[in-house]
Amino acid sequence: MNAGVALALASRSLQRHRVRTGLAMLGIVIGIAAVICMVALGQGAGDIMQAQLNAMGRNLLMIWPGAASSSGGISFGGGTNASLTPGDAEALLREVPSLVAVSPVERTRGQQVIHGAHNWTPQSIQGVGETFPHVRDWPVEEGEFFTARDVTGSAKVCLIGGTVAENLFADASPLGETIRIKNIPFRVNGVLTRKGTSSMGSDQDDIVVLPYTSCLNLLEGSSFDDIDQILAAVETPEQIPQAIADITEVLRARHRLAPDEVSDFRILAMAEMASQGLEMQKTMSALLAGIASISLLVGGIGIMNIMLVSVTERTREIGLRLAVGARGRDILQQFLVEAVLLTGLAGLIGMALGAGISSVLADAMGWPFKLSPQVMSLSAAFSCAVGVFFGLYPALRAARLDPIEALRYE
Amino acid sequence: MTAGEELIVLEDVTKTYRLGEVDVRPLRGVSVSIRRGELVAIQGASGSGKTTLLNLVGCLDRPSSGRYTLLGRDVSGLDKDELARVRHETFGFVFQNFCLLGRASALENVELPLLYGDAPPRRQRLARAAEMLERVGLGDRMTHNPGQLSGGQQQRVAIARALVTHPSVLLADEPTGNLDTRAGADILELFLKLNAEGLTIIVVTHDPAVAAKTRRVILVSDGLILGAAA
Numbered sequence: 039m040n041a042g043v044a045l046a047l048a049s050r051s052l053q054r055h056r057v058r059t060g061l062a063m064l065g066i067v068i069g070i071a072a073v074i075c076m077v078a079l080g081q082g083a084g085d086i087m088q089a090q091l092n093a094m095g096r097n098l099l100m101i102w103p104g105a106a107s108s109s110g111g112i113s114f115g116g117g118t119n120a121s122l123t124p125g126d127a128e129a130l131l132r133e134v135p136s137l138v139a140v141s142p143v144e145r146t147r148g149q150q151v152i153h154g155a156h157n158w159t160p161q162s163i164q165g166v167g168e169t170f171p172h173v174r175d176w177p178v179e180e181g182e183f184f185t186a187r188d189v190t191g192s193a194k195v196c197l198i199g200g201t202v203a204e205n206l207f208a209d210a211s212p213l214g215e216t217i218r219i220k221n222i223p224f225r226v227n228g229v230l231t232r233k234g235t236s237s238m239g240s241d242q243d244d245i246v247v248l249p250y251t252s253c254l255n256l257l258e259g260s261s262f263d264d265i266d267q268i269l270a271a272v273e274t275p276e277q278i279p280q281a282i283a284d285i286t287e288v289l290r291a292r293h294r295l296a297p298d299e300v301s302d303f304r305i306l307a308m309a310e311m312a313s314q315g316l317e318m319q320k321t322m323s324a325l326l327a328g329i330a331s332i333s334l335l336v337g338g339i340g341i342m343n344i345m346l347v348s349v350t351e352r353t354r355e356i357g358l359r360l361a362v363g364a365r366g367r368d369i370l371q372q373f374l375v376e377a378v379l380l381t382g383l384a385g386l387i388g389m390a391l392g393a394g395i396s397s398v399l400a401d402a403m404g405w406p407f408k409l410s411p412q413v414m415s416l417s418a419a420f421s422c423a424v425g426v427f428f429g430l431y432p433a434l435r436a437a438r439l440d441p442i443e444a445l446r447y448e
Numbered sequence: 449m450t451a452g453e454e455l456i457v458l459e460d461v462t463k464t465y466r467l468g469e470v471d472v473r474p475l476r477g478v479s480v481s482i483r484r485g486e487l488v489a490i491q492g493a494s495g496s497g498k499t500t501l502l503n504l505v506g507c508l509d510r511p512s513s514g515r516y517t518l519l520g521r522d523v524s525g526l527d528k529d530e531l532a533r534v535r536h537e538t539f540g541f542v543f544q545n546f547c548l549l550g551r552a553s554a555l556e557n558v559e560l561p562l563l564y565g566d567a568p569p570r571r572q573r574l575a576r577a578a579e580m581l582e583r584v585g586l587g588d589r590m591t592h593n594p595g596q597l598s599g600g601q602q603q604r605v606a607i608a609r610a611l612v613t614h615p616s617v618l619l620a621d622e623p624t625g626n627l628d629t630r631a632g633a634d635i636l637e638l639f640l641k642l643n644a645e646g647l648t649i650i651v652v653t654h655d656p657a658v659a660a661k662t663r664r665v666i667l668v669s670d671g672l673i674l675g676a677a678a
Contacts, residue, residue: 043563046570054551358547361508362561363536363613365529441508445543 041375048376052383055348059380062344065337066384066424067391070417072330074392075399077413080323082396082405087316090236091308096275097138098173101130101268101285104302120264121293121302124250127167127268129292134270134284136277141167141174143267144253151206151246152218158205160198161244163219165253166269171230173271181213181228184249192251196224199243200232217246222256224248278307338381338424345377345432356436357444370437377429378422385421389414454517455616455648456482456505461514463500474500476671477514482650484616487643489659490652492668499621501668502652506539506619507531519616536565540610544622546602548594548609554581555590558609565613580608584638600631607638611647618642618649624658636661 052059103121124142131140144165150157168186171177184195196217203212212226233242254263272281282305289303349356356369393409400407463475474497482488482505492498503509504516507523510531516524523534535541540561548557558577562568568576581590584604594602603623610618620639624632636658643649643663651662659665667674 040567043567047563050552050556354547355549358543358549359560359564360532361506361535361541362609363532363564365532365564367529368564442503445508445547 044371044375045379047372048379051376052379058344058348062341062380063384063387065340066334066381066421067337067388069331069334069337070385070388070421071392071395072333073327073417074389074409074413075396076323076326076330078392078396078407078409079399079405080319080326081408081410082400082403083323084316084319085406085408087319091313091316096175096308097272097278098175098308099270099272099278099281099285100306100308101126101270101289102304102306103264103266104300104304120262122265122268123263124265125263126289126292127265127270130268130270130285130288133288134281136272136281136284137270138273139169139172139271141169141269142250142265143269144250144258144265145267146253146257149219149257151202153206153212153215156206158202160202160246161240163246163248163253163257165250165257165265166247167250170247170269173269175271176233177231178228179231180211181226184227189249189251192255193249194222194224194252194256195227196246196248197228197230198226198247199230199245201241201244202246203229219246220257224252275313278310282307334420334424337384338428341377341381341425342428342432344380345373345429346435348376349373349432349436352436353439353444353447356439357441357447360439360441361445366437369439370433373433373436374426374429377433378425381421381425381429382418385418385424388421389417392417453484454481455484455519456480457515457517458505458511459515459517461504461511461516463497463504463509464512474671475504475511478668478671478673479514480666480673482617482648484648485643485646486664487639487649487662488651489662489665490650490668491656491659491665492654494654496668497671498652498654498668500671502619502621502650505617505650506541507534533565536561536613538616540607540613540615540618542603542606542610542618542620542623544625546594546599546606546626548602548605550594553591553593554586554597554605554608557594557605558612560609561613576612577608580612581605583611584608598631599627600634603627603631603635604638607635611642616648618647620649620651622653623651624653624655632658 101122122142127140127142131137142165146163146165148159149163150159151163168184168189171183178197181197183197184193187193188195198206198212198217206212206217207215212229215226216223217226218224230243230245230247236242250265254265270281270285272278285305286301290301293302295301359369396409397407458478458480461475461478462473464471464473466472478501490498490501500509504511507518507526508531510526511524514524515522518534518538523531526534549560555574555577558580559573562573562576567573578587578590581587584607586601586604586608589597589601594605597605603626607618618639623639624635627635639649639651640661651658653659
């Protein structure tokens, strides 16, 4: 029997038992839909994490001052030791080959920013170096970042994040406008690209950045030049471990630490923390897809059940077909094609359903909706494979029937 | 091939199978020869072995011993697939209970045998099926399901299905058994007509009245041929 005839026979037979066909397909439909949903949502979640990771800077290293300790050995907590200086930052860029950019960071909090009749207290006001957009991978949307000369000259310039721009300027362009912090006027050089909410839940766009020198000299009026943090960027995430080792060496030497002394700074690689989270998320979605595929297995068993019933019910028909010249393999082919058509069709419906559900869910959760063609083709292939696997036994039973006994079957 | 040549030759054919602990021998040594163009009745009581004989002749079953020559070819030792091919090319089957597909139209039922072997394209299959339905007088019932047809009409559909492959031999197992006298007589009339057109027909029946309509009767009893009444 050629394939076209087999297909026509199978679709005719499925059409003749619409309700049964529908019910038999239901298990596979649900199974495939569940797998598609789980994978799509898992991928969406992964993309979100990846995006957050990128927003933090995949190649970013953060160096914090270590804990100061009293002579009695009481730790005052991280960052209490004023051990980092802009000079450390310059030295790192000079002496650690894998670093491509370095920026000191000095933070000021709780300062009101005023423009005309509007005022706003941003979550963070950061004094940074001119390399900040590069280091944080945070481009300027409008205007220009400040220059190295602005940094050297403690210039009264700044850039603002989207949230600050919204609150101080509403729809007007902030470019070239003056905002006042601690009653010192700063010219707005530009607006940073929106980054959205960080993985910790804070609004990253609620920020004002200015040269760290301006922050130290003008806002804080400090005579000390210690800074809160140094940001350093490597070229690729693979260089991070080497960079950490090199930074440690350079800083320990600069801080004149004896070999048995603990470091007075800490180095944190965001990428490493985040990629651990990503690994966990991947494991979770694999687990969920695994659970979903159990329903696919159950659906497959349902198909086998229906096909066995169908074979038994059609024993006389099989006998007749054998009598008029069908060979065992023709019967095998007929039932196998029927099972595969059943599951293939169910797979298609399940894919459509799964895509629909996951797009609605992704929409509701604000995740990007992504359907990978691999997952789609894999589930199509898998549902057909389920048909072959679970259809084989009933089809073999049909094909092995003896024509005389089958014809006599009541 | 000419009329009168020996189509079917059985030589001392037996059939034995085990049913639990007991050997059952529905055929205990049968020799018979049927020529092209004959209309033969195999008559016997129930359990006489006549259906087993028909199954052997129709290559639905293989003899346990003896020799079966069909169209000059020994078919006693063929395997299942080869037997299927022989059935497809040589025989048309008509059953007591019609054996039609309930949810398929008359046309689809008649088309069925053409799906196997070297299947012609769909258009040709349907054309041939329609032609056969015309021939058995059901040209106006092609799209009807078996449920919408009378018993006699259903058996005509079954006969059209048996003829659609242009078989050399038509094998009918109690073709009138499920029909009333009138419809049964019509079917036998149809057989006589087909036989007159040159078709070889073998009818299995327990009914002497049916056997009397044929030109040759083979009496079977207890797995043996008793004699041939002409």
